[in-house]
Amino acid sequence: xxxxxxxxxxxxxxxxxxxxxxxxxxxxxxxxxxxxxxxxxxxxxxxxxxxxxxxxxxxxxxxxxxxxxxxxxxxxxxxxxxxxxxxxxxxxxxxxxxxxxxxxxxxxxxxxxxxxxxxxxxxxxxxxxxxxxxxxxxxxxxxxxxxxxxxxxxxxxxxxxxxxxxxxxxxxxxxxxxxxxxxxxxxxxxxxxxxxxxxxxxxxxxxxxxxxxxxxxxxxxxxxxxxxxxxxxxxxxxxxxxxxxxxxxxxxxxxxxxxxxxxxxxxxxxxxxxxxxxxxxxxxxxxxxxxxxxxxxxxxxxxxxxxxxxxxxxxxxxxxxxxxxxxxxxxxxxxxxxxxxxxxxxxxxxxxxxxxxxxxxxxxxxxxxxxxx
Amino acid sequence: xxxxxxxxxxxxxxxxxxxxxxxxxxxxxxxxxxxxxxxxxxxxxxxxxxxxxxxxxxxxxxxxxxxxxxxxxxxxxxxxxxxxxxxxxxxxxxxxxxxxxxxxxxxxxxxxxxxxxxxxxxxxxxxxxxxxxxxxxxxxxxxxxxxxxxxxxxxxxxxxxxxxxxxxxxxxxxxxxxxxxxxxxxxxxxxxxxxxxxxxxxxxxxxxxxxxxxxxxxxxxxxxxxxxxxxxxxxxxxxxxxxxxxxxxxxxxxxxxxxxxxxxxxxxxxxxxxxxxxxxxxxxxxxxxxxxxxxxxxxxxxxxxxxxxxxxxxxxxxxxxxxxxxxxxxxxxxxxxxxxxxxxxxxxxxxxxxxxxxxxxxxxxxxxxxxxxxxxxxxxxxxxxxxxxxxxxxxxxxxxxxxxxxxxxxxxxxxxxxxxxxxxxxxxxxxxxxxxxxxxxxxxxxxxxxxxxxxxxxxxxxxxxxxxxxxxxxxxxxxxxxxxxxxxxxxxxxxxxxxxxxxxxxxxxxxxxxxxxxxxxxxxxxxxxxxxxxxxxxxxxxxxxxxxxxxxxxxxxxxxxxxxxxxxxxxxxxxxxxxxxxxxxxxxxxxxxxx
Numbered sequence: 001x002x003x004x005x006x007x008x009x010x011x012x013x014x015x016x017x018x019x020x021x022x023x024x025x026x027x028x029x030x031x032x033x034x035x036x037x038x039x040x041x042x043x044x045x046x047x048x049x050x051x052x053x054x055x056x057x058x059x060x061x062x063x064x065x066x067x068x069x070x071x072x073x074x075x076x077x078x079x080x081x082x083x084x085x086x087x088x089x090x091x092x093x094x095x096x097x098x099x100x101x102x103x104x105x106x107x108x109x110x111x112x113x114x115x116x117x118x119x120x121x122x123x124x125x126x127x128x129x130x131x132x133x134x135x136x137x138x139x140x141x142x143x144x145x146x147x148x149x150x151x152x153x154x155x156x157x158x159x160x161x162x163x164x165x166x167x168x169x170x171x172x173x174x175x176x177x178x179x180x181x182x183x184x185x186x187x188x189x190x191x192x193x194x195x196x197x198x199x200x201x202x203x204x205x206x207x208x209x210x211x212x213x214x215x216x217x218x219x220x221x222x223x224x225x226x227x228x229x230x231x232x233x234x235x236x237x238x239x240x241x242x243x244x245x246x247x248x249x250x251x252x253x254x255x256x257x258x259x260x261x262x263x264x265x266x267x268x269x270x271x272x273x274x275x276x277x278x279x280x281x282x283x284x285x286x287x288x289x290x291x292x293x294x295x296x297x298x299x300x301x302x303x304x305x306x307x308x309x310x311x312x313x314x315x316x317x318x319x320x321x322x323x324x325x326x327x328x329x330x331x332x333x334x335x336x337x338x339x340x341x342x343x344x345x346x347x348x349x350x351x352x353x354x355x356x357x358x359x360x361x362x363x364x365x366x367x368x369x370x371x372x373x
Numbered sequence: 374x375x376x377x378x379x380x381x382x383x384x385x386x387x388x389x390x391x392x393x394x395x396x397x398x399x400x401x402x403x404x405x406x407x408x409x410x411x412x413x414x415x416x417x418x419x420x421x422x423x424x425x426x427x428x429x430x431x432x433x434x435x436x437x438x439x440x441x442x443x444x445x446x447x448x449x450x451x452x453x454x455x456x457x458x459x460x461x462x463x464x465x466x467x468x469x470x471x472x473x474x475x476x477x478x479x480x481x482x483x484x485x486x487x488x489x490x491x492x493x494x495x496x497x498x499x500x501x502x503x504x505x506x507x508x509x510x511x512x513x514x515x516x517x518x519x520x521x522x523x524x525x526x527x528x529x530x531x532x533x534x535x536x537x538x539x540x541x542x543x544x545x546x547x548x549x550x551x552x553x554x555x556x557x558x559x560x561x562x563x564x565x566x567x568x569x570x571x572x573x574x575x576x577x578x579x580x581x582x583x584x585x586x587x588x589x590x591x592x593x594x595x596x597x598x599x600x601x602x603x604x605x606x607x608x609x610x611x612x613x614x615x616x617x618x619x620x621x622x623x624x625x626x627x628x629x630x631x632x633x634x635x636x637x638x639x640x641x642x643x644x645x646x647x648x649x650x651x652x653x654x655x656x657x658x659x660x661x662x663x664x665x666x667x668x669x670x671x672x673x674x675x676x677x678x679x680x681x682x683x684x685x686x687x688x689x690x691x692x693x694x695x696x697x698x699x700x701x702x703x704x705x706x707x708x709x710x711x712x713x714x715x716x717x718x719x720x721x722x723x724x725x726x727x728x729x730x731x732x733x734x735x736x737x738x739x740x741x742x743x744x745x746x747x748x749x750x751x752x753x754x755x756x757x758x759x760x761x762x763x764x765x766x767x768x769x770x771x772x773x774x775x776x777x778x779x780x781x782x783x784x785x786x787x788x789x790x791x792x793x794x795x796x797x798x799x800x801x802x803x804x805x806x807x808x809x810x811x812x813x814x815x816x817x818x819x820x821x822x823x824x825x826x827x828x829x830x831x832x833x834x835x836x837x838x839x840x841x842x843x844x845x846x847x848x849x850x851x852x853x854x855x856x857x858x859x860x861x862x863x864x865x866x867x868x869x870x871x872x873x874x875x876x877x878x879x880x881x882x883x884x885x886x887x888x889x890x891x892x893x894x895x896x897x898x899x900x901x902x903x904x905x906x907x908x909x910x911x912x913x914x915x916x917x918x919x920x921x922x923x924x925x926x927x928x929x930x931x932x933x934x935x936x937x938x939x940x941x942x943x944x945x946x947x948x949x950x951x952x953x954x955x956x957x958x959x960x961x962x963x964x965x966x967x968x
Binding site for chain 2: 083087091095099101122195231234242247
């Protein structure tokens, strides 16, 4: 195994990789747009492919990571899959890229649309991850319609998706029919939301309101929510496991798969009702891509293909408690999962083009409405 | 180890495209969002007449009234509340941050001093253990404190459960006043700090000075006011100062319990770091740090102005707390009992609720959270986070931090305590580790040391792993040693060292045989803090550990957080148990060196 870092003490002589060995850069990638990564005749399927991902893929309860590793290594006997969990997600790689520090990972698993926007805001357009040659990924055509992540540079494929929606206690409040309902007296001091600055669910709900009320109207809507007593906590953890599970309020912004857990852990189902106001929920597809400087390119492509295969899709969906990215006919889910994971009639997503250049401003304007008053 | 990472980030505040600039600082200072009404002053510092007119206009609009209010819902008890009607003044993010920090400091001192009084003056079973455990809250990760508070004070929490037995409630404690809950949570962290620092000073008060005052006819009250208080004041102010600095930079607690309306500067720094806007993040951090350091400097000037009078501690005499039933019913004992009850609710409550949360589930008692830890330990792969590795690392790093930070802290104390103005400046700079935002320090470590600093010839200087973690912990911990030792040292009569020197002792010998034994209680308290800092440190540990094997218990807690908080809470409980046991050991071992 390669050592990713060297240990050294202050004043000691710590040495490390030579900076000049990096292969990523803007100077080579622009002249072969679309024709990069041709299908090799003899793919090199031997070696160590390093996959960067988020924590719960590896460390939580019953994570999907260990299964994926074992199954992948079984399918490719000469390959070794190693997981790496960057502390600040994709930011770590943007930072590394800016500082010309080495990037060892080959694959990034878990990129959201706003991650791509941040990459492009900080590096050059279409940077960090390579434009994929989708022809090399046979299973890519299984991906459902509407799950195209809309990256103009074609860097990522969705491998699962989740829907952010309100979860409520049906003994305390009725299902809200519309987003407007949440500003009515019936929902006074009812809603727990999250800080869109740092939380995925918080940001998703904010973007949903921007989709519904427009750039010029969403702040008015939030002022009404504030007048109606909305509480915006830091993160999903605090608002759900902290406040909601201790009975603080009757509604929380969470995921539409909430009942899968309620069923698994025998929670009172009345407190785990999923609402789809206006028949909608905000969709957060998660994407995977390959780093520009990947050293195990062929294995990386195989991994992307493998992640979209039948069994992998079922395991990712059920252990991650998200929805699979492929069409129903290409994945077999447990009946219980089907029964308790709900999908909205209409999925809302704000695409790459609208996010680019706007996201930070939207979030900042919103946060300043509440803080420092 | 400290200045490099901090410098790596701070340079962003004043450098733009290679050139030096103050544009970022100016932009922040003049933004009413950050500085409220002051932004106007920063924008045009010279138009004094204009600003005076604004102040006069504001004063003219102030009105005073008295109204009856019913502070307890459901209880018809009218309380006259003098209302001060002031036209809204915009405090801005910095203003609000300072405001909540000031309130938190007052609350922490108010809750911490009685504890110090009891621990220093009364003898009872378990006193020493309790003293050892006072700083336990200090090591808890923020998310655990939040979960503990919800489990204790939530609508279906422990407190409402107990009240329900008595037929009252449930009360929405957290919903009533989020700011008050945040302040109580800050006191949960910091009152023990105030208590621990003050106990150390109280125990080194020379009992004979009190006896002398009494024999000269001073009443007990007078003796307390004129003899004991002056000797305690530096310690109390130290506790207050540390509390203010900590709560000024508070991050997870405000938004976890209070909500975005209570956001502090640190919340904005975190957001700017997250979106890689380092210039703005650095600017905010520099201002935050300058404010903390200015306060530290002001305090240190005061501390060094205290002329020492103490000549060393005699054995303090402690009264038994409850010798007999009659004494137990005296007003003072009843007040102590009342305080004990408050302490149980505020300190023990959240901790106990957390422990309870590790063995319960939405549907009743369960052992599956601990089963998860055991299974992960036995069957987990090496790329996963294993509980025992985390426990072992925490203990090893803790002991190593002690070994580095205690001598470092004592040396800084000895060098600076009598050096006057110059000493205060050095001492202030030595406090820098406490006054820098944890997020920014982490990013500095990442960009500076983990990625490596490019050197000529294509080399990179990289520092990560266990040794780096110990140094980071020691740098964060030694100011605590210094701050515990310095007040005691500055209280010592300089004549004592001088006579030792005059009698032929070397400076080192005088330090070892005269000064250190007299400030031993401060060193032990500082050591306990150093250990606690190391165990509880999160932001730089997680960065330096990277994907390797040098993660610690708080890192494991964070990594076990999933859809359910149970496994993380179980790990948090393990963290509490291991830390509690270690504190008792540190204090017992340390206790041998006290007198």
